[in-house]
Amino acid sequence: MKQEPIFQPYKFGEQQKAILDRDGHFIFPNLLTPQACERLTESLSHIQSLASAAVKGHEPSRFSAEYDEYLESLIGHPQMLELARKILGENIRYDHCVGLNRPGGNQGIRWHSHGYSEDHPSLGFVRIFFYVNGFDVDDGGLKAVPGSHLYRDRKIHAPTDEDLRKGWLAGKTHLITHAPLEILPLSAPVGTVALMWTHAAHAVSPRKPDSDTRWCVVYAYRNPGRPSGARWISEAFEQKPIAGAEGLMSLY
8 A cells, every 4th residue: 555655855865965974963844744744743642642551661652663553654664764775775674763752841851872883883873853843942952963973972971061061072073074063952843854873962952841742753774783772672563564664673
């Protein structure tokens, strides 16, 4: 059965890939179709409704595609895989699908990075974020440090912007542009898709108490070849036939 488009027309060629490789992230404003935004809002609302009954070790937020048919269907969606392969090349694996909803008053998340294949840099790991209803700066907003991914440091941690500046950022320059590394607060309109290399330093600002829920889900894909500490997938789901995802579910 043919799947409805999830993306508006877009371009991701050599120039856009070079920006992703330079900055560590790339933003597509308004890329999600209105229909996809509607379906994603329904699915992420469903995921949020299951939070109180979560089973430890198999939480709906962390294993979101295993709890919702629409989220599952996007793992192998032709447009999703086309984008993932434009970034990573043909040989890819699905890694995880995590709900990142931020209701009003949510405290956000501290500065951190993720790791993958530090000993084999040719293996890539990209996260594809769907910011269904977008976000404003300082209201559940994503913050990044362009160029931080080039250090391939999976242990970046800081509780505040100031701590990051005084700690990990101190004295570091961009390995391509040679400019000092700096924090970049981002904003995103409705339907934004953001790409981010796994080693990029990022954080999320608190959601204002009177704001509605920021609906967001992230899908991750990688080149196989190394273990993945972020690979949240049950054994049963790994074996489940999913249209379009044939050959994508195994670790290697």
